[in-house]
Each structure stands twice: as C-alpha cells, then as structure tokens.
Amino acid sequence: MIKLHALKYSRATRVLWLLEDLGQPCERVDYDRTEEFRAPEALSNVHPLGKSPVIEDNGEMIAESATILRYLVAKYDDHSHRPQPGTWDYWRHEALFDYVESSFAPVALKAIMSGFQGREIPEQAQTELDKQLAYITRELGDGPMLFGTQLTLADIQISYLLALLDMLGLLQDHPDISDYWQELQSQPGYIAATEAAGPMAPPG
Structure with missing residues (x-):
C-alpha cells in the first residue's frame, strides 16, 4: 500500500485526490504546519528537503507531485486521466x-x-x-x-x-x-x- 506523507494545506491533496479517483487506499501520515506556515522539522526526516508530498512504495520514495501523479497512473494502469496517447x-x-x-x-x-x-x-x-x-x-x-x-x-x-x-x-x-x-x-x-x-x- 502507498504511504503518503501529507503536509496540511499543501500539494499533497492532489495525490490523495488521484488515489480517491483510482479507488486506491493509502496509509496517510499527516503533518501540521508551523506558526510561520512552514513545513515542520519532522518532514526533514522523510525527505532531505523536507518536502511534501512524498510517497513510499515497496521501499522506494518519490517526491514532486507531478512525478507522483505520473507514477500512480502508471502503477495502476489508469488511462482515464489523460487524453488518448498519440493524439x-x-x-x-x-x-x-x-x-x-x-x-x-x-x-x-x-x-x-x-x-x-x-x-x-x-x-x-x-x-x-x-x-x-x-x-x-x-x-x-x-x-x-x-x-x-x-x-x-x-x-x-x-x-x-x-x-x-x-x-x-x-x-x-x-x-x-x-x-x-x-x-x-x-x-x-x-x-x-x-x-x-x-x-x-x-x-x-
């Protein structure tokens, strides 16, 4: 199962949205923002840049929301979130x-x-x-x-x-x-x- 490291009020919601569309569950780990609206230090223990979203799958870690979305449609063989290839x-x-x-x-x-x-x-x-x-x-x-x-x-x-x-x-x-x-x-x-x-x- 995908593990999603999700910062509150962040791009992580994009990933969760796609997973919902695909009918795929995930293990979500939530992180609150600091008073300065920054990511907490805890995210630096997940990714060297303290980024969110980050997913973990089969022992591998992927950051960058665009890459994550592309990874998920490939992993679950989804063809409904893009126009027909070759067009x-x-x-x-x-x-x-x-x-x-x-x-x-x-x-x-x-x-x-x-x-x-x-x-x-x-x-x-x-x-x-x-x-x-x-x-x-x-x-x-x-x-x-x-x-x-x-x-x-x-x-x-x-x-x-x-x-x-x-x-x-x-x-x-x-x-x-x-x-x-x-x-x-x-x-x-x-x-x-x-x-x-x-x-x-x-x-x-």
Whole structure:
C-alpha cells in the first residue's frame, strides 16, 4: 500500500485526490504546519528537503507531485486521466501538466505570498498573474475543464494554486477561472480527499 506523507494545506491533496479517483487506499501520515506556515522539522526526516508530498512504495520514495501523479497512473494502469496517447491532445495535456509548476507557480506564488503577508500585490506581479490567468482561460475554451468534460492530471495539478488564489480573492476578475475552480471542487475525488484530509487552502 502507498504511504503518503501529507503536509496540511499543501500539494499533497492532489495525490490523495488521484488515489480517491483510482479507488486506491493509502496509509496517510499527516503533518501540521508551523506558526510561520512552514513545513515542520519532522518532514526533514522523510525527505532531505523536507518536502511534501512524498510517497513510499515497496521501499522506494518519490517526491514532486507531478512525478507522483505520473507514477500512480502508471502503477495502476489508469488511462482515464489523460487524453488518448498519440493524439495532439495528449501532448497538449503533457505541456499543460508541466506548465503548472514550471511557469504558472512562480508567477502565482509571488501574488500569493504578498497576500499571505497582508501586503498589496505589486503592480508587476498582478500584471504577470493576469497574463497567466488569461492564458489558462484560453486553454479552457468551452470547458468546463481543460479537456472538456474529462478530468485530467493537469486539472488536478492546477487545483492547488487555484485554491490559494481563490482564498485570497484573486480570481474575482477572472470569472471563467472562478467557474473552473468551482467545477473542480465538485469532482468526487476532490470532495473525498478534502473530507479526509481537510481543505487545500487555509481558511481565508
């Protein structure tokens, strides 16, 4: 059975969501954040960088949420969370899946950290965030998700950042993204994961 090291209010909820979708149980080890909203020292005993999520399977350890999600769909031979291999949609999906942490996260987190610290978001950071959200809106097309009605790994991957942005009121000027986030929250796997481990984002 997969062991999931899950930090509260973190990307670990993505992993639990996918496991719920796959109908796979896990042994979950929960970690509370410090008063400074950081990971506790205990996670450094799990991974040298004190990261979460981390999974353990058959004596091996895997970090990085994107890698974990890919590992799980391969392990359980799941073909329902990606477009058909060999199609252009498949490669568009892979690009969007990697886009979340490589391009979107650095921009979103600049705005998120300002919000967490009670500071006004710098104009340049807001402009960069709006550009990213406009790009995601374009990729959504008619929606309701990135690939129509199919929930994909890319949708699960992007959910954490949307949760934080929504908590800070930063989706208000992007109604299509706000609707998309509401749709993601209605997915059975998301509901089961957050009922089990708590919300993705801390209370506003």
